[in-house]
Amino acid sequence: MSQSNQQIYIENFLHRCREIGLNITPQRMAIYKALLNDDSHPNPEAIYQSITPEYPTISMATVYKTLETFARYGIISMVTTLHNTVRYDPITKRHHHIVCVRCKKVIDLLDQDLDSIKIPNKIKKNNQLINYSVHFNVICPECKGK
């Protein structure tokens, strides 16, 4: 993500936190920034690793609690893929995922057409739709080459 884009995200983040009443702590800033700087949909462990150089005393519990809090308020989103650890994504607007079934890599996909697929009547009639996303399971070029 570009520097200027990051700035916008960070300002948005601060604004949302104040709005909700979440204290802005150095740890929370660090966790949010770590997410912005990592487009691989890191899991809590990976975020923890990327923060420890700067905050050697931060604990995994804090990372878990913080991510959970952010996700609960929609500041970040949870991504679940074909493997079992939860991953997080700072992009909360509608987007889709390409998951390589071999190396488990997750790539974001922004696509106008997919954003406006026809919502089946069955869903519209009975449920309150929160969001939807399309998961593509693929073998990526690198894995295919092997």
Added chain:
Amino acid sequence: MSQSNQQIYIENFLHRCREIGLNITPQRMAIYKALLNDDSHPNPEAIYQSITPEYPTISMATVYKTLETFARYGIISMVTTLHNTVRYDPITKRHHHIVCVRCKKVIDLLDQDLDSIKIPNKIKKNNQLINYSVHFNVICPECKGK
């Protein structure tokens, strides 16, 4: 699932096992049947529970190993949702999921339109597409009522 439909699935199952060279054991039959009889996308624990009356000595390890084996050969499929336990589904052909974000219920959705969405060029060009599915996150009627 209707009785006659189940029969077809079971015969298919037996056929696939023989083809692959998997021994057909009472435990494996029981696990597969449990999956057929439960359209709630059960997790290993739930499958274990539904089998114990008939097979009191079966172990969780067997359930895990068996499900993993079935999934590896494409006999059943793994479903991952917005919560963290893995769930399984005997239906391996393309279908989509409605997940209630409150009660975590998962409902299968068969939909012609969704089966033929436009695959983005970005994917077609670089990757070998295995499958895709659409996840709808909703608040279901029961939860909305509360």
Added chain:
DNA sequence: CTAGGTGCAAAGCATTTGCCTCACT
């Protein structure tokens, strides 16, 4: 000042592994 946040350690579960036994070729 004080509610909310952090960090540590322990607990809790889901899942996996190792290994021995058994059944069927």
Added chain:
DNA sequence: AGTGAGGCAAATGCTTTGCACCTAG
């Protein structure tokens, strides 16, 4: 005899919880 499968128990690993201390607002 040898291979594949099952069952038990232990290990692993991710995630959550409880609690005492601390800090941002």
